[in-house]
Amino acid sequence: MATATAPRVDWNLIWAQRGFRYFFVAMFVSLFGSGMNFAGVSWYILAATHSTVKVSWQVIVMTIPGLFVPFLGGVLIDRFDRRYLGVLLDLVRGLFVLLAAYIAWRGHLQLWHLYGMTLITGTGSAMYWATVNALVQEVIPPSQFTGANAAVLIGVQSGMLIAGACVGFLYNTAGIAGILAIDGATYFVSAYCLYRVRQGYVSPRDRQKYPREFNEATEATAEALESGEMPEIAEAGLSLAVYADMREGFVYLREQPLVRALGITHSIMMAGVVSANVVLVALANDILHAGAPGLGFLEAGWATGAVCGGLIASQLPGAKRMPLYVAACAVLAAGHMATPFVAFLLGAVTMQLIFGFCRALGGVIAQSSLMSIVPKHFMGRTQSAMAIFTTVVQLLMSFALGWVSQGAGLIAGYALLALLYTGSTISAIRARQLMRRASS
Template sequence: MFSSLKVRNYRLFFVGQVVSNIGTWMQRIAQDWLVLSLTGSATAVGVTTALQFLPMLLFGLYGGVLVDRLPKRRALLFTQSAMGVAGIVLALLTLTGHVQVWHVYLAAFAVGLATVVDNPARQSFVSEMVGPDQLQNAVSLNSANFQSARLVGPAVAGLMITGVGTGYAFLFNGLSFVAPIAGLLLMRARELYVVERAPRGKGQLREGLHYVAGRPDLIWTIVLVGFIGTFGFNFPVYLSAFADDVFHAGAGSYSAFNTLMAVGSLVGALLAARRGTARMRVMIGAAAAFGTLELVAATAPSLWLFALLMVPIGMFGMTINVTANTSIQMGTDPAMRGRVMALYMMVFLGGSPVGAPIAGWITDAYGVRAGLAVGGAIAATAAVLIGLVLARVGGLRLSVGWNGGHPHVRFVPRERREELTAAA
């Protein structure tokens, strides 16, 4: 389960990310709380979140082009330093009492700009640290790392905001970037897997898009992640409405739903690390199970049943994420990896701003149970249809037969269809 941690360079990276991810979750909570305190407006909180994700939507593909051209370790040293400086400046403004809401907006936008390069660089740098044999394990542990921080960071932020103030949460986040920067500086360059960088030239963005368009395994994986990210992952809309409008249980239950989902996500990431290989059938099966469980949760009659369903939903959601991420990285030419990962992250992260208003409209018009059911139905349908497309592209057919008196359903090569039909 933890085999990639035997690689010294990845171990340094992993430890740095543990500290930094906790700080990042602390800043997310503190940032929203500060904006709400300054303005009293939930809309202003939404503007802050939008400003942080807007650069990825606008410039994400260009960030991928830069990542393919630049040495990734050097690029990460720059982006991690920039995000650390943004946190420290916001901390100083808050602690001295000079902070205004536009300062928070500017800091969120600056972090978003750094993320345009940082996100694809971090994703693709993993393969340079561990190589192809340990890639899924390392990607899975990165996800487990992030989910663990999601459990710890908000709790610590809440205590810090209550005890000493919002400014110290920003300060912790800014200083937390010392850990990943130190890890990057301590790495042994000779132990990194050499990847040929793309030369500077015209048309590289278009070249990346053409590369993906000519690879059905990549494009359909990204399409599936796009459907699920847009329609299935709108949990801030669904969970708050279930807590207040359906079960009338308040903020405590909303927090419990999120915690249980984070636990499931952590389990999913660790199981993916243990599997060691990225199989398309695992991704398709997880996507179908994820959508089906959302449909079941939409009809859950009690709070406790709904809460318990958050664990497997989180687990299958993380399985989709890890398997898609790994299969795309392993199936992509290293010289194209930055551009392809940038497209993947843009589709995955960009789905929420599109899907959340749709989910909110359905919830307001027809109720939150209908909203969650529609999201689950779209996710499950997309999984089945894209699974059939990928099977056809891979020269497979769906075989239904009997084995030992039990129905047996699986994909088999087309040329074996007649043999299996005769045997059945």
């Protein structure tokens, strides 16, 4: 097994890649819009219904597609040009968000419109993030995976930072229609940037790069599709090839305990971040009494910490990465237990800053380690498997947080989040042990 190395980050080399510069802008713009959408819609639902359960349904609806889409999505990501897949997903999501913005502008917006829009964008996102994470491998030198992941995370969190700083104030002026319109427009900007990442069609299944990757089912399918003859064989062969690819991916993950441990830890952290929105909105409204601007400050604090965490993670020596990975998970667990007792805005923003820092630190370490370990032709299926597990945890946590917070209070809700991050700490300890064993 290849182990993760920690070469020195060369920012000049990273930013010299024209494709990566476009990729960075795409992530920044996309997350600016998505951050405004998520916070704005959550606040709109809470203001309209005064129910954390209804807010949790937004997270649930966004998450459900992740149970099904990645099974096929991982295969598609490892078969077709990841750039074109990303562009297509951006365009489709942008159209539906703009449609919801138009309905809101006309004054006919109902909750089911928002849930429907969220379901569609969630379906796209279930495949989109695995796609772009795999695409990073193709546009950056392997020696710079850590720096590239840090740069992407900084772009993502910078977009979230500006969105968080603006969303509360824009909500009070432009309303939900304005926020959705901005988000819809950002999808088209992101699609354009992804399109400019490179030229031509690049298949992850290049025979010259991966000569042993094609099995008999794939070869028969390719011959039938290229010749245009025997469509029945082509159709049946394609099904067999897709099934074979899925099985191959599961076999790979079963044989890689380090990849599983890193993936599980990262998935739990991701699920915790998304599902925490259920209680974060209630924290701003019920404990801090800060309204929509207060929610914006909380989101901005989280994103500021994430930007700092990404910058620091990119400079860490290899020997310190896994110990800090474990420490970041432990801080998230302890911090969420304490959060509902911090009843003033500055303190709550500081807590969010710490959480963002820890999440970014852990995310960069996990993703860069995975990119150093996982072969390119397995990355799509690996990312999709992580997305499926993340989805399961998000669904369970969103259901639980909505009901527990409404029935037993926010303290119980945050205690549940602390328990989740305790699980990620245990998994991170396991990953560290396996990493040390693999490198010895």
